């Protein structure tokens with residue numbers, strides 16, 4: 001059936017400015033790292049993208065390697081975009097990235113100009129989009145000069161392939177240098193995409209937060225739910241329909257669902273309940289409490305999870321006592 005977006009789609013979502021740029025992003029964005037690949041049912045992908053847009057989630061985050069297989073999440077998005085969202089292109093912010101291995105040989109990963117431009121062209125083809133709103137260097141390259149990677153981002157923007165440039169998982173020092181180079185080139189760094197959640201606070205510990213504030217760069221936190229651990233999903237057992245059960249032998253997941261973590265989540269969940277929130281909503285609201293935070297970039301395997309996430313916006317304020325109680329649990 002033809003998709004007609006909800007008229008009320010902009011009524012409740014909050015939009016936050018990305019650093020000192022002109023661009024606002026929804027406080028909650030949807031990433032398609034998992035559950036949108038060639039192995040996933042298309043109808044569920046379509047239902048999630050439609051529901052997200054109906055709830056005011058105007059930002060969809062992609063990367064060249066999302067799937068599985070790599071590239072297939074772009075194809076899924078492209079197929080649904082053409083059918084449902086084409087006439088809403090100007091209401092959407094679609095990001096893409098290059099940095100991880102996409103094809104064989106020395107030009108299929110990292111941060112050379114050769115790889116970034118070729119990968120961006122491939123991604124445009126797979127999604128069928130004319131341009132991306134944000135194009136990221138997905139990870140810093142220890143061998144390629146930062147000037148080359150940043151000038152490739154600048155070129156991608158100047159050539160019309162993307163509107164803004166971003167970086168992901170760059171250290172505070174690399175971020176400062178990248179921001180400086182991009183500024184000189186005339187394409188400011190719009191946004192940084194680091195992992196940030198209650199169990200991974202490197203951006204606070206290593207000093208990325210003040211760098212972003214000083215440089216006027218926005219921040220979009222990926223995995224705010226620690227891939228589902230910071231929800232009520234694993235409080236009792238590892239359910240069959242979960243990322244942990246599907247990926248227990250895959251990289252990235254490792255042994256993240258530990259008894260120690262689940263014990264903390266049980267305690268955090270009682271704070272969530274006192275606040276009238278679900279555990280996922282508490283984790284998202286907590287991520288969004290930082291001044292530099294533009295958006296929490298969630299993943300989802302079903303529509304109800306997207307609805308749950310958006311419910312976080314009903315209570316974003318924290319009392320000092322609540323913040324201290326959370327700190328105490330996390331420090332245990």
Ligand SMILES: NC(=O)c1ccc[n+]([C@@H]2O[C@H](COP(=O)([O-])OP(=O)(O)OC[C@H]3O[C@@H](n4cnc5c(N)ncnc54)[C@H](OP(=O)(O)O)[C@@H]3O)[C@@H](O)[C@H]2O)c1
Pocket residue numbers: 030031032033034035061062138168169193221222223224225226227228229231232233241242243244280297298299300301302304305306308309
């Ligand atoms: N820049 C980078 O290097 C990088 C790296 C990783 C991710 N990202 C981006 O960040 C996005 C989000 O990452 P992520 O998927 O790890 O985020 P996440 O929000 O921490 O985890 C998403 C997973 O948590 C579970 N979940 C979500 N909402 C739930 C709820 N309300 N109740 C119970 N379980 C819930 C689902 O897992 P189940 O499948 O178990 O239901 C879902 O797939 C990615 O799609 C990608 O765009 C970027």
